[in-house]
Amino acid sequence: MIWKALDRFQTRLVNPVVAWVLRTPLHDLLSRRIALLTVTGRRSGAAIRLPVQYEQDGDMLTMVSSSRRLWWRNLEGGAPVRIVLEGEAREGYAKVRRDPSPMVSIRLEAAVEVEAPALPRESAGLWWRWTRAVTLGEIVGFMVPAVAGAWVAAPGWGMLGIGPLLQAAMIVLAGAVEGMFLGLAQAYALRTALPEVATRDWVRATAWGAAIAWTVGALPIVIGERVLQWSPVVLALLGLMLLAAMGLLQWQLLRRHVRGAFWWVLATAGSWLVALGVFALVTTPLWQEGQPAWLIVAIGVLGGVVMAATVAVLTGAALVRLFHYGLVHHEPVHHGPDSVAVGEWRRPE
Known part of the structure; x- marks a missing residue:
């Protein structure tokens, strides 16, 4: 009974606040350990968006869920996912294994490099x-x-x-x-x-x-x-x-x-x-x-x-x-094997 009440509190009150923070410029308060994951419901076809705690090793993310939760069941057998990771929208492919708790592994696709829009520094x-x-x-x-x-x-x-x-x-x-x-x-x-x-x-x-x-x-x-x-x-x-x-x-x-x-x-x-x-x-x-x-x-x-x-x-x-x-x-300036990054002044365009 208590666990169900805590789950409802987290789902209805905590998760929406955390998800909002992860989509704002303040995301770095949480995004070093928490990402915003979006999976597709297999029966409903609806997007399920929730914050998840993760560990990262290169292009591989790992997260563990409670067996009481249901979202990870949509990833059994493998499924594509979308994730907001440290403020950046990425795509990947997720798989689930039980060890004994459900463990989700996501291999991130290569990030698409696009020219960032000019920031409103002087406007x-x-x-x-x-x-x-x-x-x-x-x-x-x-x-x-x-x-x-x-x-x-x-x-x-x-x-x-x-x-x-x-x-x-x-x-x-x-x-x-x-x-x-x-x-x-x-x-x-x-x-x-x-x-x-x-x-x-x-x-x-x-x-x-x-x-x-x-x-x-x-x-x-x-x-x-x-x-x-x-x-x-x-x-x-x-x-x-x-x-x-x-x-x-x-x-x-x-x-x-x-x-x-x-x-x-x-x-x-x-x-x-x-x-x-x-x-x-x-x-x-x-x-x-x-x-x-x-x-x-x-x-x-x-x-x-x-x-x-x-x-x-x-x-x-x-x-x-x-x-x-x-x-x-800041960019690296090479003067030999012991070169370090130094800063130079750049006026915003």
């Missing part, structure tokens, strides 16, 4: 894709610290001996979650133009950058007004850290592939400065002392929507401009 297509994705990602992400901020502002937190420290920790944790959502949205748009940047790496850099920024922003919660007594130089450095942390960590990834990537640090810092200013202009007149939690959250979300759109528009323009400087094209 409005990239800017529009980035703006939509980042706006949505930042709106969803910002709801987490907005709700956390309203929660920790409740009077009960002040009764705890370490209330301010716990409040700051909650805010920083929520900010890291915001960075995770923002990083996923940015990677979704970025990888259409720069698939060499791994989604995990980009999300990790963005989440850490957000955590650092929120740590700086949470200092007044812990220290209070004493922050204003610090040296102007220290305050300026903290402000610079708040604005540039995310861009600096993302630059570490971009600089391997894009010429002039350090401009991304300046562009993102400037974009966040403008966006935070817009957020303050929207929320400061609306937030009043003694407001109910739901109203505090609603005002924060409103400011977050405006902030998200602002930072998305500005960083999208910066990204398109950044690609104008050119990409790093």
Whole structure:
């Protein structure tokens, strides 16, 4: 009974989500171990599409299924299949043997090399894709610290001996979650133009950058007004850290592939400065002392929507401009038996 319930949960809820991810630019989150397999039902003739875990050895894929599942029965005796492998659609021929569990072996056909379509690096297509994705990602992400901020502002937190420290920790944790959502949205748009940047790496850099920024922003919660007594130089450095942390960590990834990537640090810092200013202009007149939690959250979300759109528009323009400087094209240069691959600058056509 439990196994049937788990199977239904996986088939109806988990598999559709995994299949969607495998068909998006974010596929590299899963595609090193999971592929999207399509087989044809022998009785119905319908296409059966499902994610499967695989091991690869050259042009041979191997996957093991539970005997309780039925999809592999369509491959007994051998049958052609289609598979999305690491974001690439391939065809192959599958056979099944029981050892004792059903084991499916797929021999991939040679990949057909076609000229890849030009990526939208300098067009409005990239800017529009980035703006939509980042706006949505930042709106969803910002709801987490907005709700956390309203929660920790409740009077009960002040009764705890370490209330301010716990409040700051909650805010920083929520900010890291915001960075995770923002990083996923940015990677979704970025990888259409720069698939060499791994989604995990980009999300990790963005989440850490957000955590650092929120740590700086949470200092007044812990220290209070004493922050204003610090040296102007220290305050300026903290402000610079708040604005540039995310861009600096993302630059570490971009600089391997894009010429002039350090401009991304300046562009993102400037974009966040403008966006935070817009957020303050929207929320400061609306937030009043003694407001109910739901109203505090609603005002924060409103400011977050405006902030998200602002930072998305500005960083999208910066990204398109950044690609104008050119990409790093890696190819082997032979100078003898110990030659290595080096990079040369290539401007996108």
